[in-house]
Every structure is written in structure tokens, then in C-alpha cells.
Amino acid sequence: MSEKKIVTADQIKKAMAAVKAQRPAYEELLGFYEKLFLAQEDTKGHIDIEPIQVPKDLLSIKLKERLPLINRADFAVDTKASEALLRKICQLAAKANEALAEAGSKVMDALHKGRLEASVLFSKILSEDDTYFDEVAQELEIDRNILVFFAYTSITPSVCLCAEQLATYLDKDTPWNKGYCPICGSLPDLSIFRGEGDRSLICSFCSYEWQALRIYCPFCDNMDQKTLHYFFSEEEKNYRVDVCDKCHKYIKTVDTRKMDHPVYHFVEQISTLHLDMLAKEQGLESGIPLCLQT
Ligand SMILES: [Zn+2]
Ligand SMILES: [Zn+2]
8 A cells, every 4th residue: 555554543533533523413423433443443452363374375376366365254353352342342332322322231241241252242243143143132132233333343453453464465466456355355345545546445344455446346346437436525525425337336435635634444434424325315225234333
């Protein structure tokens, strides 16, 4: 990447302050997310995981066949650090909206009484075990999506660090140019313009950022200019929604060349929910279901 991704607490605070000033309606929601993102970044400093090894022969097949390096289930998670973060997130949720507060308190209680095992919760989010989340949410009488949200946001620091480590295996000289993440195979949830207008996509699961074609739908590989377009609001020309007429899906794009605040992908995702609403009004579907609580 031509520009270094931001990771410091100070930069998250700056990005948050800029977005709050632009969009006061988001202030309350962003208050919760700011604390969450700072807790996640802080957790990164305490993570202890072994590097994931990709054997040489397997690596050459993966690179040649354009296959992702690992499956979601293969990510290494520091259970101790993630559980501490889960507890912190439950505490932060207590000061957020009613649904989050209630779920946070029930999850804390379940952890305390041994009705919920954090390590199992983390392995199930990696293996995408929908039945587990349905059952546990029902048992604890909480919203299933909030449980998924808690689980995912708790393992995010481990997952992002694994992705950074695994990225060293990738062939930097050959652009990936695919719609799925070269690290874990997940679909992107944000598109970014940087530098000379180079486009990259950000993985919805591991946050890895990879180079992509400028006129391209990552969800159906459409490259036909006539069926790809975008819309944006006059008041915020640094954001746009890229739409594909073939699969009727969209992805939000952030143009960093028109931004005066640091770009932190999670902040951009949460502060552009109005664009998701606009897209939905037009009958469009997000390329991937958004794992966010509002
Ligand atoms: Zn990924
Ligand atoms: Zn498409």
C-alpha cells in the first residue's frame, strides 16, 4: 500500500472527531464505537499468538490457483486477550443503547456462571456455526446479531494481526484483482481510492486491503462499464456508492484524496450508514451483510 494504514489511538480519535463534526447525528453511536475501537487497538498490544505457517508447496498452489491463503476457521485467536476484550465490550455496551446494554449484561452473567464459554464462542464465529449462535441467543434471550457482533469484535484484534502476518506470504508484484480477500477469502465491505486513484478493497473479516480493478464489481466479477455506476451526495463528495446492475449489489467507496481526516476503515463503515439506507431505498443489497449494531 502506498499509504500506511493508521493504527494509533490518536489517529482513531482524530478520525472520530472529524466524522462527529461532519455528522452530529452520529455522535451518540460513534461515542460507543470510539471506545470499542480504542479497546481493540489496545488489545493488539497484548496479543500472543504463534505465526500461522503456510507450507511452501501449499503456498505455491494457492498463489498459482488464486486461492486465499487460509480459511476463516484457520485464524489464530488469543483466547485470553479476546475474553478480556469481550468483557470490556460488554461493559461499554452497558452505556450504549438498550438492546446492547441488555445483551452485554446477560453475556457477562453467562460468562460468570459458566453458561457461556468464551473460547467456544470464538471458535464458533470463526467456523461460522449459525446453529450455535441461534441456540445460545435463544438460551440467553438476547438478539442473535448482537451475540455475533460481540464475538466478532472480540476476536478482531487477533484476526487483524494474523492477516498482517500472513500478508508476508503474498506475491506483492502480482495484483490480486479478485473480489475476495487473498488472505481469508471473505468479501470486501469497503472500497478505497488512494494516491493516483488506485482502488483497493478491504476485507469484511480480516481487514486486509488489496488492490482491485477500478471498474469492477467484487461480488459478481462484472467489468462492463455500461452496467457499473455510482451515486453520491453533493455534500460529501469523498463518499460514493458503487452499484452493479448485474447482481444489484453495492459497495461504499471512500475517496481518500478528498479527505482531510485520517481514514480508519471501521470508522468510515459506521459513519456512512446513511448511504446504506439510501442504497436500500433503491432496492439494492449490500455485497455482504453488515455486522454492525446501531
Ligand atoms: Zn480477509
Ligand atoms: Zn455485481
